[in-house]
Amino acid sequence: MAEMLADMDIEQVFKRNVKRVWRVCYSFLGNAADAEDATQATFLRLIDHPQNFEDEQHEKAWLIVCASNLCRDMLKSSARTKVDELIGEHELVDTRAQHVTASLEAEELLKHVLALPDIYKDVVYLYYYEGFTTGYIAQMLDVPASTVRNRLADARARLKRGIEGVK
Amino acid sequence: MDIENKDLKNDIAYEANDALERELDDDELRAQLRTAYDALEPDAEAESRMLGAVMGAQAEKGETPAGASETGTTSELADGLGETPAGASETGTTSEQGASTHKAAQASVPKKDMKPWLIGLPVAACLVALAIFGMNSLNSGSSAALNSSGVVAQDKAASTAQSAESTESAESAEATVATEAAQSAGTQAAEGDSAEQGSATGENGAAAESPASSGQGGDTPVSSDSPAPADAQVVPAASSGHATTAPCEAILPDGSKLPVPLTDGQPTPVDPAQGEGSTNVGVAVIVASNPELERVCDLFLSPSGQYLIRFNDDSDVLYLVG
Incomplete structure (x- = not known):
């Protein structure tokens, strides 16, 4: 396991995939702060559970699925539910607007x-x-x-x- | 028949799936979604924060691959010690720092260079603790040496009274001091001279104003059940800085010293008639090369102006001073 991790340059993996992972997280969670947390958690998961990726597509797929699962877990948590109640739809849209330039x-x-x-x-x-x-x-x-x-x-x-x- | 049905079912399912795939393959929707998703990305600051955290986590895991960085914590430690490793960022590499800062630290702070700091911190803390402990031991050692001669009671009395002065409980503290000093000096309240001791208290209070005293309120009333008017203001030789060159000396309340003549190694008693009419003027501290002689005793002034001392273990006998 350690050898695989040593072979894997986490910095490069991060740079290749951070935007992708963040987008997935954002699409689930709907705000930048939570998306950042979930993105970070996704890469930390990779560090904790090193993978021997066959290619970049495999790497990409693993990270996306991992991020999706983490986001679902976050959404399931009661804390998240309470935060959603407090934030409300209006603030959610405002937060998102800061990150959308389309x-x-x-x-x-x-x-x-x-x-x-x-x-x-x-x-x-x-x-x-x-x-x-x-x-x-x-x-x-x-x-x-x-x-x-x-x-x-x-x-x-x-x-x-x-x-x-x-x- | 069954086989034909099965094939038919498969064909239908395949056709349906194929149709669904074609329907799903919506280029227009794909283009729109790509545009929308492309517009959605983290800002540079957030990206740097995430990178910092991820790299820090990996470094903490201890499996730092070539070119990867140390943790922010390590850099902060170096900063905290005031010795930033060459080329490293002044502000360390916490996740709040930018990616460039992080790289600067990672390029110039190899893991092995940082280990001494991690070890050095607890070592330095231990050295400081030992130094403090050592100084305390020295202080207590000197006190203990005095204690063996009975003088330390006054030392303690002075220090206790000093600390008590700043509090509202000075009165009770001095009473305690008086008790200690009296016990140390062997004052016997039961011997019926408490009235005399009581009169000495006021005088001792006056003596407290002398430079050699520690400046305590000697006129603070001593509790009535205090066995003796012990004078906390008499500073022992060690703490008042008097050298004891003579075999036996009495240190008076004003800090002056008078020799105590010895006969066969013991203070010289005076004729009771000579001591008649003497007035208690406080206490004197006897310092001598023979520790057995060192004690606090009552100091008297005879009508002829001769200082006399009285040991508490034989209170009727006065000894010559000067």
Whole structure:
């Protein structure tokens, strides 16, 4: 284990993936501070459990799945629930606005992505942003490929409805 | 038939999946989502913080790969000791520092160089503790030496009274001191001279104003059940700085010294008639080369101006001074 870690340059891994991991975390948690914590925790998890990645795609997939799981854990915690109650939707949008530099259209879409149920968020990101196939996503998430496709279809329909509703 | 059905089912499922895949493969949505996600990224400061924390965690794990950094804590330790390693950041590499700061420290603070500091800190703390302990031992040692001669009671009395002066309980503290001093000097309250001792108290109070005294309020009333008017203001030779060159000397309340003539190694008693009409003027501290003679005793002034002392173990006998 130690040898694998020594072979792995954590700094390079971090630089290659930090934005990606942060995006995933942000899409789950909806604010920058929690996304930062979760991103940090993801890389700490990698340090604690060194992986022998086959290639960068494998590395990317592992980090995304790890980040997603960590975010789900955070969301499950009672503390997080209480914080959500206190923060409220208004502040959530304000916080997010500080980190979004896209057009209004993209920002609106992002809002819909963030509003998706948690089970859709990672598959949407993996499929539409990272370009993984449904079969590969199924392996990553350890769910049947049909489940991935159904989740994607449902998420896509929700996003389309949201976009068209805005238009 | 079953086989045909199975194949048919598979074909239908395949067709459905394929159709779903094609439907999902929405280039427009993909482009929009990419634009949206691309706009979402951490700021540089947050990235630096995360990098610092991650690298720090890895260094703490002790599996620092080549080129990776030491922990921020280690750099902070170096800073704390006032000796920043060459090239390292003045502000260390906490997670709050930027990535460039972190790199500066990591490039120039190899792990092995930092270990002596980690070891040095507790060692330095131990040395300081030993030094303090040693000084305390020296102080207590000198006190113990005096104690063997009975003079330390006065020393203690003086120091106790000094500390008591600053508090509202000075009165009770002095009473305690008086008790201690009296016990040390062997004063016997039961011998019926407490009235005489009581009169001496006031005089001792006056003596307290002498330069040699420690400046205590000697006129503070001593509790009525105090066995003796012990004068806490008489400073023993050791603490008042008097050298004891003579075999036996009496140190008077004003700090002056008078020799005590010895006969066969003992103070010389005077004729009771000579001591008649003498007035108690306080206490004197006897310092002598023979520790057995060292004690605190009552000091009298005869009508002829001769100082006399009275040991408490034979209170009727007066001894010559001067």
